[in-house]
Structures are given as structure tokens and as C-alpha cells.
Amino acid sequence: xxxxxxxxxxxxxxxxxxxxxxxxxxxxxxxxxxxxxxxxxxxxxxxxxxxxxxxxxxxxxxxxxxxxxxxxxxxxxxxxxxxxxxxxxxxxxxxxxxxxxx
Amino acid sequence: xxxxxxxxxxxxxxxxxxxxxxxxxxxxxxxxxxxxxxxxxxxxxxxxxxxxxxxxxxxxxxxxxxxxxxxxxxxxxxxxxxxxxxxxxxxxxxxxxxxxxxxxxxxxxxxxxxxxxxxxxxxxxxxxxxxxxxxxxxxxxxxxxxxxxxxxxxxxxxxxxxxxxxxxxxxxxxxxxxxxxxxx
Numbered sequence: 001x002x003x004x005x006x007x008x009x010x011x012x013x014x015x016x017x018x019x020x021x022x023x024x025x026x027x028x029x030x031x032x033x034x035x036x037x038x039x040x041x042x043x044x045x046x047x048x049x050x051x052x053x054x055x056x057x058x059x060x061x062x063x064x065x066x067x068x069x070x071x072x073x074x075x076x077x078x079x080x081x082x083x084x085x086x087x088x089x090x091x092x093x094x095x096x097x098x099x100x101x102x
Numbered sequence: 103x104x105x106x107x108x109x110x111x112x113x114x115x116x117x118x119x120x121x122x123x124x125x126x127x128x129x130x131x132x133x134x135x136x137x138x139x140x141x142x143x144x145x146x147x148x149x150x151x152x153x154x155x156x157x158x159x160x161x162x163x164x165x166x167x168x169x170x171x172x173x174x175x176x177x178x179x180x181x182x183x184x185x186x187x188x189x190x191x192x193x194x195x196x197x198x199x200x201x202x203x204x205x206x207x208x209x210x211x212x213x214x215x216x217x218x219x220x221x222x223x224x225x226x227x228x229x230x231x232x233x234x235x236x237x238x239x240x241x242x243x244x245x246x247x248x249x250x251x252x253x254x255x256x257x258x259x260x261x262x263x264x265x266x267x268x269x270x271x272x273x274x275x276x277x278x279x280x281x282x283x284x285x286x
Contacts, residue, residue: 009159012126018213020129021209022133022210031138038176039132039145042152049164056235059248059253062252066256070260070263072175073267079180082187084277
């Protein structure tokens with residue numbers, strides 16, 4: 001394989017996962033929490049595709065596509081929740097949303 | 103011949119360094135920008151540079167799907183919702199770092215270091231060389247063959263997941279509208 005080896009890609013993937021986890025833990029706006037979740041999923045996708053390339057086996061790419069579909073569904077439900085919160089005039093702050101009662 | 107291979111290698115490294123730097127910088131930007139609109143725009147850059155990395159790993163179909171599904175559909179939905187909600191900045195940090203901030207940074211750094219150490223210790227020597235792949239690897243035809251033969255169950259379950267998510271989105275929308283009419 002030309003260019004960098006798999007370990008370089010894995011370093012990028014680990015950094016993306018870490019920065020996404022930092023965003024999920026640190027930020028309080030649920031929109032940015034969702035965006036950071038997307039970064040975490042993309043980090044794992046990069047690791048899957050790098051290993052798929054290393055072993056010359058397409059199964060990792062199939063897994064990455066399934067992760068992509070799950071991420072899309074998660075965004076649909078998450079954004080629906082955020083729009084509902086906005087309609088109820090609730091504060092968009094995950095620290096203040098401490099009850100699950102309707 | 104050797105000179106041509108070296109030139110290709112250097113070119114691949116240059117593209118990799120550019121894409122990796124853009125990827126990391128836009129990832130940091132998503133987490134640090136205060137305006138959610140700018141965060142979403144930075145995430146589009148992140149997804150684009152990840153697609154370049156996927157292309158370097160000869161995953162052409164996944165790169166195309168990444169741009170179409172993520173940067174196309176998902177991010178447009180994000181931007182619509184952010185525009186609908188309007189600018190709502192987070193309240194600025196009060197005072198110095200709280201225990202939450204310190205704990206979050208420590209946890210994220212621990213995840214990163216743990217992954218790097220675990221991968222480096224367990225598989226450091228075996229990651230350097232890769233299998234040779236043919237031209238069909240990662241092409242739409244190969245992905246389609248895998249999806250419809252070896253991974254047919256995963257394919258069908260993915261369709262069910264998407265259907266349930268669509269139903270959930272409709273129910274969330276209609277439920278909040280009914281509650282709004284009652285309260286009005």
C-alpha cells in the first residue's frame with residue numbers, strides 16, 4: 001500500500017473519537033452534543049475502513065455503511081426531540097433537562 | 103519504475119497529511135465553536151476530509167456514500183433545525199474550570215491514550231504491511247455483492263432501523279404539535 005500505514009489512520013480515528021467524547025461530555029447545547037456524537041461515529045468508521053483495507057476484506061466497509069445508517073436514524077430522532085423541546089419553550093441545555101417526564 | 107513508485111508514495115503522503123490535518127482541525131472546531139451553525143459547517147469539512155481518507159484506503163463507495171448521506175442529507179437536516187431554532191448561544195463559562203470540565207477533559211484524554219496504547223502494544227508490529235487488493239475492492243459492485251449475499255440479514259435489519267426512525271420522527275413531530283394546540 002502506498003502512503004501511510006494503518007496505524008496512522010488508527011491514530012486519527014482515536015483522536016476523532018476522543019475529541020467527540022470531549023464534546024459530548026463538555027458541551028451543554030444538545031445540537032452540539034449530537035454533532036460530537038457524529039464525530040465519534042466517524043472515528044470508529046475510519047478505524048473499520050482502515051482495518052478492512054489492511055486485511056483486504058470488504059466486511060469492514062459493510063459495517064461502516066451500517067454504522068452510517070444507524071447514525072442517520074439517530075440524527076432523525078435526536079433532532080425530533082430537539083424540535084419538540086424548542087416547541088415546549090424548554091431551555092436547550094442538557095444540564096437543565098434532568099427529568100424525562102412528558 | 104522505482105522513481106514513479108516513489109513519486110506516487112510522496113503524493114499519497116501529501117494528500118494524507120492535508121486530509122488528516124483538515125480532519126483533526128475541523129473536529130476540534132466543531133467542539134470549540136460557540137455558535138452551533140459554525141459547528142455544523144465545520145462538521146461538513148470534517149466529513150469531506152474523512153471521505154478523502156476513505157478514498158486513500160480504496161473505499162470508493164463508502165466515500166461517495168459519506169458525501170451523499172452525511173454531508174448531503176444529514177447535515178442539511180442539521181442546518182435546517184439550527185436555522186429553525188435560531189441563534190441560541192450557550193451561557194458563557196462561569197468562573198474557572200469546574201470539576202465537570204476537568205473530569206470531561208481527563209476522560210477524553212484517557213480514551214485517546216488508552217486506544218493508542220492498546221493498539222500500539224497489541225498490534226504495533228502487525229499493522230505496517232497490508233494485503234494487496236484488486237481493483238474491485240471497495241467498488242459499488244463488490245459492496246452490493248457482499249450486501250446481498252454474505253450480509254443480507256444486516257441489510258434487511260438496517261432497513262427496519264431506518265423505518266423505525268422515520269416512524270419515531272413522525273410521532274415526535276405530531277405529538278409536540280398536539281401538545282402545542284392544547285396549551286394554546
